[in-house]
Amino acid sequence: MAIFLAIKLDGKKLSQKIAGQLQQRVTKLKARGVSPKLAVILIGDDPASQIYVRNKRRMAKKIGIETSDLRLPVATSEEKLLQIIAELNNDVTVHGILVQLPLPPQINEETIIQAIDPLKDVDGFHPFNMGKLFMGAPYAIPCTPNGIMQLLAEYRIPLAGKKVVIVGRSNIVGRPLAALMINHNATVTVAHSYTKNLFELTRRADILVAAVGKAELFSQTAIKSGAVVIDVGINRNAAGKLVGDIDQIKVADIASYLTPVPGGVGPMTIAMLMKQTVDFAERSVK
Ligand SMILES: Nc1nc(=O)c2c([nH]1)NC[C@@H]1CN(c3ccc(C(=O)N[C@@H](CCC(=O)O)C(=O)O)cc3)C=[N+]21
């Protein structure tokens, strides 16, 4: 069996390169009197959402994108949230709207996602955008899957004809990533909690994407020698350390490429959110 020392798929580095490109586009937009603006709504105190909000504010500032962060109490009603979304939809100075998920139980996620103007839907979660994506003609692309695709492209990792196994079928990651991979001619399998003999399946993958939210679930026995491994998980282990769904140390010895946690998929998600906002702002003046 060949021994690999996985090459790091450096999301932090690529996200900084993308930020530099976006900065130039924002400068041009501002010269034309358009200041790209992203509105973020955060309800409650989901830990992953807190990290996301903090890091995206930082990157937006660096690029020159305006942000308005609205923090609402966990008891906020659906009616109130719908009213805020309607105001943002009608505000011509706002180019992108993002409502942090998950939402508290009194608010229906589907109702909220459908209320966002699809042309301002930076997450790409609206049925219009999901439908376009699944038909192979995307308008807005969900940020985490888009970030994964950009990272694979940067490292020239071919997708056509490759066996891709995605573990996790969320609307945020698994489902839209499957659509993108199909659009790039990969052969895609989506596994989930009902999948039988999970590791037998993942061991056949040329490219494995782990998006289940279970700390270090996948180790050497789950992975083919030389596989490309993408770790989407953000979990806390028993010691309170941020860890992915992949046992990074063990898998680094057999994978050909591996995304670290942190510094892999997370920063790419944010870079794609920024890119989507700038794309929307440019489309608003074209
Ligand atoms: N509508 C919606 N869209 C989302 O895309 C969405 C969401 N809601 N809710 C929460 C999850 C989670 N998420 C993260 C993105 C980046 C990092 C991130 O920056 N990660 C850094 C963490 C580094 C640090 O510890 O600061 C890294 O992996 O390197 C984390 C989490 C987006 N999500």
Ligand SMILES: [Mg+2]
């Ligand atoms: Mg995301």
